[in-house]
Amino acid sequence: MGAKERKRVPRAVREQEMLDAAVESFARHGYRAASMDDIAEAAGVSKPLVYQYLHSKEELFTACVRRESATLISAIREATGLEAGQVMPADRQLWNGLCAFFAHTAAHPHGWAVLHQQARTQGEPFATQVAVLRAEMVEVVTRLIGSAAQDAGCDGALAAREVSGLAHALVGSAESMAEWANSRQSDPPSPKETAATLMSLCWPGLENLLNGVRWKPTR
The missing domain is CATH 1.10.10.60 (Homeodomain-like)
Structure with missing residues (x-):
């Protein structure tokens, strides 16, 4: 039966x-x-x-990587409202995206471990698939920062040169913090707490840049 x-x-x-x-x-x-x-x-x-x-085991692992990548990027895109054409302040979009990212990685720790720990260390074709996911996340953040820069009236040099670098830095920080948050089994922070920590680190600097204020070393 x-x-x-x-x-x-x-x-x-x-x-x-x-x-x-x-x-x-x-x-x-x-x-x-x-x-x-x-x-x-x-x-x-x-x-x-x-x-x-x-x-095969390779195709099974590939299917796992593809599914976990697709669900993660879908959660981020939906939260930021980029695909739906929603209009909201840049800090709100970034906050929503980070909350979605950390909520997803916290709710799917095994999926995040497959993407962040396993796939990228196993060589091809798995590392390439994770690189595609990372590129998509960078693209989302680049659009967020670039849109904010445009709204703030920043010149083309910022959008062309700095936005991409800032997006890569922010995605790398988020990946590292997701790993940290998921490793704290005895006292894990909530997704919103983790997102707020990263926002506190990155947004004041981003806001200064958007307003034309750049850090300079003191003499």
Whole structure:
């Protein structure tokens, strides 16, 4: 009876269950040590069925990276309102994006571990897929800062030269803070607390830049 019930599960649902089990296993044990037998058992299916759906361990890992990347960037884009053409102050957009990022990485720690720890250390093609995700996050932040710079009347030099660098720095800081927040198992900060910490670090400087005030070393 149990086997018949399993056969009635739609393929798309069953595949997501396999990916859920695989993401947790890869996050806990690493790509090399993760066992296809354990993944199949955790998903409640046979190992041949995993191979039937996803063909190989490499393709299974690739599917995990793609899914976790897609859900993360979707959460950020939705929160910032860029795709919907929503108009809001630049600091509000950035705050919303950071809150969404930290909320997602906190709610999906295994997925974040697969992206941030596992995929980028396993070489091709996984590292390239993570680089694409990072480029998308940088693109979102670049649009936010660039739009704010334009609204503030900054000259073209700022938009062309500094905005991209600032976006890369901000994304790198967010990635590092997500790793830090998820590692604090005994006293984890909330996503909003983590976002507020990063906003306190970056926004005063960004606001100064947008107003034409740049830091200079004292003599």
